[in-house]
Amino acid sequence: MTTDKTETTPAIRAILGVVAVAAIAGPALVVRHAPMPAAKPVMVRIPKRVVPQxxxxxxxxxxxxxxxxxxxxSFNATVPFSTAPNPAARPFVLPGGQEDRDRATDCLAAALWYEAGDDAVGEKAVAQVVLNRVRHPAFPKTVCGVVFEGSDRKTGCQFTFTCDGAITRRPSDTGWQRARAIATSALSGEVYKPVGYATHYHTDWVVPYWQSSLDKVAAVHTHLFFRWTGWxxxxxxxxxxxxPSEPVVAKMAALSDAHRLGAVIAAADASIVAATPFFGRALQPLVSDPNTFLTTLAPTTTPQSYRALAEQACGDRPTCKVMGWTDVANMAFTLPLEPEQMAAMSFSYLRDRPAGFEKALWNCTEFKGLAPAACMKRQALRITAPSEPAAAPGPDAPRGPEVLDGVRRKTAIEPVKTPVPTPSPTPTRPS
Incomplete structure (x- = not known):
């Protein structure tokens, strides 16, 4: 059988043409529509700002x-270690009595176990960071204060176990006793030298935003340690x-007898105070703040005697606060005060000798005939937290600002020159 070349050749050519086009266009289409590989995040290291002294x-x-x-x-591996000296911290010996030591030991032990797990070396490193913070003016002044800083917020706590619910997971008896032993040694002067004066750390599988503003000084297993730049x-x-006074931390009650008993005693003290008449007995400071007194005032005594009562209660304290009510029904027993309690307050006495401030004020709605300078101003009574005495700085301490941005805030009191008193009528109670 013969084939007609004039009929078959064009068909073959057409088929070959289609195949050729497909061979060229197909790969191009595949390349054009191929899924793009996921781009890896690019980390840009922000230049460090050295905070001035x-x-x-x-x-x-x-x-x-x-x-x-x-x-x-991968990113953390590219962050270089500081080449500056990394001296060991000075030994830390906790002041205060046995109750304070017990509370501090348990707070520190909790930080060690929840942050480092059953790793004795890691626990020693964490303990050193906590104690370095206690000595640094950017942080609270107590061990428990440092460990539980920001724990009342879901974000902002410095040690995540204090605000993410991890503290409800109890450590083993063996692990807890080991953590307490390491905490006891650290509070008695033992120093973990490799981390020096580090105040921050994180695991190597995360990158906190604060990292770029600090110097990397040590690595302990999977934890990286940092200290402030500059002075x-x-x-x-x-x-x-x-x-020396360690606070009672309610979140520690399940782990610590010291905190559990402290909370019970504090509650009992508050109940006793609430049930006991104030007239004729010595004023007692708050359990939570030894420089603050809340009291009822005898309505039968003269208003001028309230200042003498406050000065006697404050004694030699350089900072002190006394707030009193003649109406027991509206008296406060804890801080912060409710608006109704502030409005019903009869008398207040504020002392801040380091700032050169000392003043007594009366409720002039209740006590008539006082000079305006002796009258309370309602907007000045918004007290949100007890003030704490200023710590005596060391000989080389810088004179930094009173307000620590991002740490805690305290309203500064400007020194006031005491004016020459002008005679004023004796205050009397309205009939």
């Missing part, structure tokens, strides 16, 4: 860059006087 460095909230653990590890990371900056 006259400015206390702010403590930033613990927030993290959005990175996968492997990417975070604030040097030994002279860690000379703040430690407050």
């Amino acid at each position: 006259a400015e206390v460095p702010p403590v930033e909230p613990v927030t993290f860059v959005d990175l996968a653990p492997d990417d975070a590890r 604030w990371g040097t030994p002279p900056a860690f000379n703040r006087q430690v407050q």
